[in-house]
Amino acid sequence: MSDAINQAVADSVQKLSEVAPTAVLTNCLLWTGVAFITIIGFNILRPNIIYEPKAKYHTGGKTPPKISDGFFSWLPPLIHTKEPELLDKVGLDAITFLRFLRMMRWLFFGLSLVLVAMTIPVNVTQGLKLKPNKRDALSILTIRDVNGRYLYIHIAAVYVVTFMVFGAVWYHWRAMVRLRTQWFESDEYQKSFYARTLMITDVPKKLHSDQGLTQLLQQLQIPYPATAVHIGRKVGKLPELVDYHNEAVRELETHLVRYLKGGKIGKKRPTITQGGCLGMGGQKRDAIDHYTAKLKKTEAAIEQWRNDIDLRRAENYGFASLAAVPYAHIVARKMAGKTAKGTTVTMAPNPKDIIWENLNMTPAERTSKRMMGFVWLAVVAFLNTIPLLIISFLANLTSLQAYIPALSDWSGKNPRLASLASSILPPTISAIFGYALPIIMRWLSRYQGSTTHTRLDRAVVARYFAFLVISQLIVFSLIGVIFNSVQEVMAQIDKHASFQDILQSLNKLPAVVHKTYISQSNYWLNWLPLRGFLAVFDLAQIINLVWVSFRTHVFGRTPRDIREWTQPPEFEYAIYYSNLLFTATVGLVFAPIAPLVTVGCAVVFWLSSVVYKYQLMFVFITKIESGGRLWNVVMNRLLASLILMQLLMTLTIILRLKFFSWIWISTLPPILFVFAFKFWLTKQFDNRFRWYLPSDSVVKKTTVHSANADNSGQRLEKRFGHPALYADLFTPMLHAKMVHLLPQVYHGNIGQANTAMDEYDGKKMQAQVLPGGIKIAGIEQSDLEYDPALYGRDRGELDWDRMSMHSGHMLGNAVHYARDKAQIPMNRIQGYLQHGPSASTLNHHPEHIELARMDSRQSDAWPLLQPNASQTGGLDSVGSTPYEHPHQYPPGVGYDRSGTPVQRAMTPLGQQPMTPQQYPQGHHGQAPSGSYSGLQPGQIFTPPQQQQAPPPHHRGLSVNTFAQYPPQGHHLSPSMASLHDRGPSATGDYFAGPRATSPGPAAGYMGPGPRATSPGPGTGYMGPSPVSPHQRMGTPQQHFSPRSQRQPSYDQLRQYPGQQPSPGGYRQ
Template sequence: MSIVSGATIIVFNILRPRNKIIYEPKVKYHVGDKKPPRISDSIFGWISPLIHTKEPMLIDKIGLDAAMFLRFLRMMRWLFTAVAFLTCAVLMPVNVTYNLKNVKSKDRDVLSFLTIRDVQGNILFVHIAMTYVICAVVLAFIWLNWRKAVQLRNEWFRSPEYVQSFYARTLMVNEVPKKLQSDEGLRAIFQSVQVPYPTTSVHIGHRVGKLPELIEFHNETVKELEDVLVEYLKDGRIGKKRPVKRIGGFMCFGGNKVDAIDYYTAKLQRTERAVEEYRSQIDMNKPENYGFASMAAVPYAHIVANILRDKRLKGAYVTLAPNPKDIIWDNLNQSKAEMVRKKAVGWAFLCLVCFFNTVPLFIISILANLASLTSFVPFLQSWSNASPGSFTFISGVLPPAVSALFGFFLPVLMRWLSQYQGALTHSRLDRAVVARYYAFLVISQLVVFTLIGVMFNCVKEIVTQIGEHKSIQEILQNIDKLTGTIPRTYVDQASYWLTYYPLRGFLVLFDLAQVINVVWVTVKKHLWGRTPREIREWTQPPDFQYAIYYSNILFMGTVGLVFAPLAPLVAVAGAVVFWVSSVVYKYQLMFVFVSRVETGGRLWNVVMNRLLAAVMLMQALMVVTIGLQQSLKPWYWVSTVPPLLIVLGFKIYCARAFNPAFNYYIPSQEELRAAQIYSNDNARNRLEKRFGHPALHQELFTPMVHANMTHLLAEVFKGKIGSAQTKLDEYGGTKIDAHVVAGGIKIAGIEEVGCLCCSLVFKLTYPV
């Protein structure tokens, strides 16, 4: 894995200077003055910006969500560096000394020599003491970074970007009773309770019916027309034959052939008229069970939301409004009964997935124990003797590879289930995915996987005893001793996790190299259409999947903490991967990925709670290890319990000390007096325009072709060709010259100014 990882880095250093639109898309597509630092074309030119760009500049350039993620990675790398140093310096000498004195050489191997597996007696109190030290180190790191996270979030609350945003001073009202589903009803809800600040405007949501589907149908028609036009006018020349489309028929047989350009043009005219007609009637639609209320200032909204956070106002509940781009509008109008039904179905399906996940876990468990099966499977014994190198490679690399393959689809499934169950925002969806995916990983990969290993070892022991011709009575008498195999199984599986970490490290570096992306974009360039819209979709910075990355890092941290007092080498492997991840993801977030919607690091408290749960899991396993140690008196395990209570108390302390200031803008009296006041929201219908359903006001797609094709439009379309300006939402509302063809359809020409690798760069850059 080290060789493959090194080769991946070499490939990245070779490809990066020649493929900037893939490896540095944010240099071209950036918002305002948030352009990434300059990066040279030299092979290692990307390293200098990573070293010299510190957190304050990161917050300004990539946002607080990304900066908090990098802070979490820095915390994990230094935390595991400390844990690895302590455990290796203290526990390894103890384990080695005990094994040399008390364990026969034939009963130990290179790895068990360094672990707690065969250690017994009072010397285990050294390991117990080390769990206290690890617990203290983790809590110290969490406390220091929690304080800094609260400080950063408070600065974000007071930043011009947040204070001047409209959603920051808006409240969202959900589950509005039917009789109050109107603007007057919303006002009555707020008037029913004593709050220090009144609303400046209210707006109840209205049903949009099939309008979103109509708009989607219109936009797909635009894409189809663009594909036909770009193919027909390829290289700035008109094709020999006008494109045709088959209407009706089956599998390219039957039906009628029609002119494709005329067909899509007429279809586009019909959909535009349908959308306009539907929008003109939207006020007649019934109201929804949600609404919004704006306040005169940002501090006022936070104060009111904080006061009402645990209260029901005539059946409705009030929260801070999210950024409109963050809202999952399809879930916002669901009734309470529908939400309950979907949650029940979602949990049932999730349990079903967990149940069937035991199949790949069983496969992974068998692969992880190939070496112990050689005594029972002649083929494996022959293979091991004939080619020990390939046998070791397969038994070491294949289990984590199979685990990674099955784990690739789980986050996608978790996200779909969470959205189906009614998550109202993408940020809340991320929090749900972190919680569920992390729990799923821990339960399946650590708990169930180990239990399968225990059962596997039990069967192996029974088969061995049968081979020794022991009676059934003797075998049954030894069953109670098999409980001691639980901690032993955990320790034996340290070898599996020592192969898991190198694989995760390689995947991190493979993510940096983006070899698949380079190949895929090249294939798309030569095999499929290259409309301006497609080129922009291929080359714009992708969204960073915080929920998945956080969950995977948390799981790696949990594994490292659980095994730190048992097998210190696992903590060392974890520290190495966290250092690699910290460097790689800093580059990715600075130059490649963007945040879908800025939430100000809202995932931080969810992640910290899971890290505390990892510490408790580490301690719980130590309780089991000591409790099942037959050489110790039964009450000795009590000495392992206090850290559990300490972590639980620390969690309560964090919730009380940090959560209020983290979740809400708590202004001082001076800040209240100096707050910027807005009082004319009603006059300009700002609330309705900003928090109405996007389908009510979003611009429809405008057909686009390359600029060198626009002079041929007069030959393509019959009739007079006019000129006008059109606003392109795809480019942040930028206005551009367009040609008006038959039926009043506008077609914009997009000028290309250069080519970087496989992808074209537009003259229109990312909107300011």
Template sequence: MDERLTKRIDANGIQALLNSTQSVEPRAVGIQFLVMTVLSLLTLITFNILRPNNQAVYEPKIKYHANDKHPPHISDSCCGWITPLLRVNEDMLNDQAGLDAVTFLRFMRLMKWLLTLTTVCSCATLIPLDLTYTLSLKPTGYNILTAMTIQYVQGPRLYAHIVVVYFITLALIGLVFHHWRTMQTLRAEWFRSSEYQQSFYARTLYITDVPTRRQSTAGLYGIFKAMNLPHLVTSVYIGKDVGKLPELIEDHNKLVEEFEEVLQSIQDETHQNERSFITVGGCCGMGGRRQDAYQYYTEQLKRTEASVQQYRAQIELQVPENYGFATIASIPLAHGTARELKGLHPKGLTFQLAPNPTDIVWKNMGLSKGERRFRAITGFLLLYLFCFLSLIPLFPIASLANLDSVTSGYIPFLQTWLKRSPITFTLVSGLLPPAVAGIFGSFVPVLMRWLSRYMGASTHTRLDRIVIARYFGFLVISQLVFFTVIGVVFSKYSFIFGPSASTPSCTIQHQTLGLPVRLVRTYVDQSSFWLKWFALSGFLIIWDLAQLFDLIYTRCRTRSGRRTPREIREHSKPPVFSYDIHYSNLLFMGLIGILFAPVAPLVSLAAAIHFWLCSWIYKYQIMFKYITRVETGGCAWNVVINRLLFSGIFMQVVMVISAFQSLKFFASIPPILFTAAFKHYLGKHFANDFNYYRPHHIEELSRSVAHSEGVDIKLRQRYENPALHARVNSPMVHSENLSRLQGIYLRKFSHNLPRGISEKTMSGISDVAMLDGVQITPVNEVRFFDPTRQGPSFDVELLLRMN
């Protein structure tokens, strides 16, 4: 260290730094960290106590899993869930949870080590350098947080920050290359797995934009014949318009669930009479007519079921759709055809590999080009409108995140509040901004997914990729770009109208012209907000692990006796993991950690701790709680890595702006070029072959099963709209309450029963009881939930006996 600089750092400078911690932001960060740490520890202790006795809430995959995908054994001890996390490797997890889960955890591992390396480099190098330099300058208004940032650093010491950018870029490129190469291998192994090789959709093509004159089986065969494709097409199927059939089934199933709520009151003698009547019609609880619930739902269910059956009988008369499917003789030929026709539209058609039938969003399958174009335009207009309206909540969030600047601007209310109650002022500045931001961001992904579905996404997998891209972009624009612009406005307000209002106009003009530097300084000023935000996010991750709201809701519904058999069955199933939302949130957290590493290293430290915590919690949840909706073989990897590389470029651009008015500007540009060239390399050597199966040699190609023409008679069964053959729901009732229900029907509807039918005939001896034309499914519960019983609680098995 320079000798002159060392002499200037004396005891008075250190004491001044300690005194500066009495400002708002350092205290707010400290309080936020302390409060969230205590809450996180209490929540984690609560989880360890509750987990062994609530297996169906915390470990539903132990009971409900595929035969060959049993989760590892987990102990009932207090911290018994940690041992399986240490023992299970990636190969075991791939067999148990699938490649999508492995891809997600591999991304977590990439981010964890990237931010760890970034934190070690930036904190060990930049914090001592920036701290000593700030202490030597003793600028006005500095505190312990800003002293460890690039805020006051100038001159040759900025080269150290540029070197850190080079290190982060090299670490990013190296880790991404390593994991991309591994993912390419895992993807190839997934294509060669027996599960994929035996799947029907793997050798099926999906054809869209079929012209009207070709919308038939013969027409589809004619398309392939006219294209002179050398591959053998074994069968084709053109989609059928199902009209309002899905809506009819949905209405029927909704009535079934409402009727089951009424049937549940049979075992509750206290509320049985009042629940046997409902109010039909009216508005907002006013008006309508009072009617017997059993009679009303019986008539409605018979009507809706008859409508469904009649509609299905007439479905063959419906017009064909503009999409179809074709099976190819083997998987390599199908993938080769899709790869050759990628980006091409022969005769206006679009060919691609068919999705898994369970992955299809059937409502969007038959949309025409005009409908898709109209929905795309209106959808983007709604999206832009929402993004504009979302700026309104950002103003109070930004003002709360910049309380130091706002207070220094002589706002009477804030200054009075700070003087009279500094503790509450610090609590609000520490807890409220990230809390408001978190609440506001909780419903944004749901809206993004709804808009993407409205705009015509044909599969859930495509919906996931679209939501990852759009939600991540929304977070970047709203919470980084506009959030920073608002911060600049607050800073300028504080500068012009605050204590420095007497500053000459030429100085103000000079400050206005230095907008790039002001943008970087605003990012640094807001680093304390992100420290508080990471503390809250860490607590929310542990809160999600504890599932306290879900547990309380389950116990309350069980105690009240309001849980229907269907609700118990659905609630006890493992929930679906929302990859799109979790990927987007983690990408944004990674962007924050990378972005602030060269300018405010403490933020990267908070991000690294957060990712280490997430890697453990998400691994536990994927192993024991969540399932994948449809296995896609990790196809979201390319989308995620592209956003990660964008995060690196974003950080590099911010560093270029910070050196905008010096020769260091040119030294900051090469990392951007390196990252862009690396992105091009990935697209050329990895991404192009990521979605297609390519046999490596002749022997592998010869092992592929070739199917002959006319064998694939199941194509229609696999790819026709499930509304055509799906079983409509029938009301479920506990088997012990079936006799009571029969008695109710005999009393209420005896005048409608034909002659010769006795009570014994309707006794439900068969697996399905028919009561006045309505099919009732009796359900046996092996064990009921008992909160007072020791041992595994909420251990419910539903044995459905249906024809």
């Protein structure tokens, strides 16, 4: 029986020895030839095809180097452009990816040299001892036939690989920390509004208001008060309506271009079918009329939603801006990993990075979707076993010939074709089925509740990489082991062996397992040339060129298509990282076992470095800049791959020498070294990588923004409001040469007008006005391509701060006082942080800086603290403090975001009341006769007592503005270093110590503490309630409709039961 088994295995090995080397060589030559032809084609087409879109759409310092039209003239810029220059041109995310490729190519180049020198001589020497029919040119290069004390060489190779990986990771980790620090300190990041903003999620329901968010921040005792807060608002179906409208515009443009193709009316008007099933039944309608009517309805619905956003309920998330970037990082770092009162405080992402539909998920909903996501992931993994079985069947095609006579006959007649089938088909099928996997992974990660696109990328890298390793490496190897084990059992059954004989033969199973996963290195030698070709294939962008050409000639291109197709495409970091990480895993796992695989990985990484450097310099752009945040995720997976290599080597020693030899124990220490190295990396680099930790000297130079600047233009609300509230609605566009045919299309009177195009940054263009009011703009040939400046705006490269006005410039020389620390003693600052501004501070300044108008530059130049100011004290009389009304908000009763009317006094004819500063001389602060300030206010509306406490207030509310850290206070107490590294101290750790009680109105506290009484009519103060020192400046929807300035009439006020006219003043 044993002879029969050995004969079957010998036949299989002999056929493998004949086919495997030929198949690998054929596959390598084939893909190398195709890659060479692709490169030649790219060099021919490059001067005539747009292969460098970034050279057109990036201006200023981000413009890539010029390339001449020479055949290989694109290579010198890649060689001579170094990392410092690239950092400003492509961003830190691209630099991180290129640094990862550089680390991989040099690491595997070094590993190839060392492993070839250490292991291949031993492998060849031991392999040549076997008979020629039991070996082949590839098997003698592996560890398959090595035994005894020679295995110590391979164990030593494991230690060498481990420490070489440690050295590469440490070197590049240190460089990445340096690059991250440069990015944090860059002008682009420091001027970004999101860099000094916190995101607060899972806010308790009773605090769903701006004032509730203020109260929450007070309770959390953050060391720096916020300059503005904003609670999210439910937008309902508004995002769907905006997408529905824009999609209708695209459909209308497509049908118009097809109908008017070539500048003449088509023979038949385009139609669509609504209803029916599988193309049967339904009702045909005119496509142009259908989408035109759809636009009218959706535009009206969107306008109504935007006008009524004030009436919508608040969401469970909000944002708070701080005065400086270091302040936000300190607070976020202190709150990292903590949930206070059920809320989570983190650094706010770039607004364009937020996945808004996931932001309002409750913890229970997110947990439920996460569990269901893993269930769906398990289903995908199960379905993926089908292509794995096909791949395994093709990879073991030679072994199956002994049991399938037809296959054996076909292989004998067509040996070259059989060799190609066994070498090319398995990796090709793997690549085809693997194309949809990252798309599925991204959808599942988004379904599970990822709140940002960058976090989604990290989740995709983690899950897609794990899926590749488990399915294509581990499960594929197990399938091969099972396949070969079943093969031996079937051989015994064919010989009519007894069940006892079959069980006794299982003692040879370890040798079968050992030879199976080692022989599978041939599959990866076939797979690696395909990976190298795919990198070169990305360089030529053949699929994209063919698809664009097909759509252009068959369907025509709308102006919008031309604008979008000529933009630089977005680089899918998550997919490329995952695929390259899996390549590195294959190279590491087989490094001491089959070093030829490591050599192939080195070639792939060198090719990828050249190709993707060109792609990132001239073709692709980063969708959302995260500052290289994926680096940590990638390095963790690389170390996990190192552990896989060590475990496989341990298994190899055990299978070769059994447990009777203690040599396998010597393979365990490297595994412990990896865990210790990871722990050391975390302690050494993690905080400096994640957070901005500036020195005291850098903090003193940091620009501090004022609350007035953040609240005056509602910057926080506009920057972090839901994009559906501000998104530009598409205007239908048509080629200018087709516009004159529109009267024949719509059969009616069509007017003409100049319309401001949101797609062209408000540029006015000639448009045709349809009878229903829909405008169709005619786009000239010269305006078809995207404007570079507009492209930068839409991508978020022009930050909101720089699009308007930098607060440091707007405040004049206010920063001068912040840097003059000698004028303000430290005990004054500490007293200010604890008790707020003193009465003397307010009364000794005629400008009253915290209550002054924003258009007064001089007032912002005064410091909040004087050297002779007392440490404590409160606001003596809020009502006696002069307050000027911003002219853009009329007096009366408006509505806040929850739909509750805001209580304001109304003067006759809606005129603005005079402030005490405007009274004529000689009145001594009393309102002159005949002025509206001397009149009794009209009906004061007090809403029914149904609102929750604290009551909602206007958006953009300043957080504890009177207790705000002064704009000049760069010199911190406790110092920045102590806040970063020291625990609770005598000076006070604002996150650890007893919770401070809310000061009363006497202390000048204007937040959600004890409610202050409102001044009566005798004071002449007709402004808003002193709960907030800022006037409500309106809403971002004012440009949609004047409804944001609506005021109820006296009859409307009387409709509320139980409300009587107030004797004067304000009622809370």
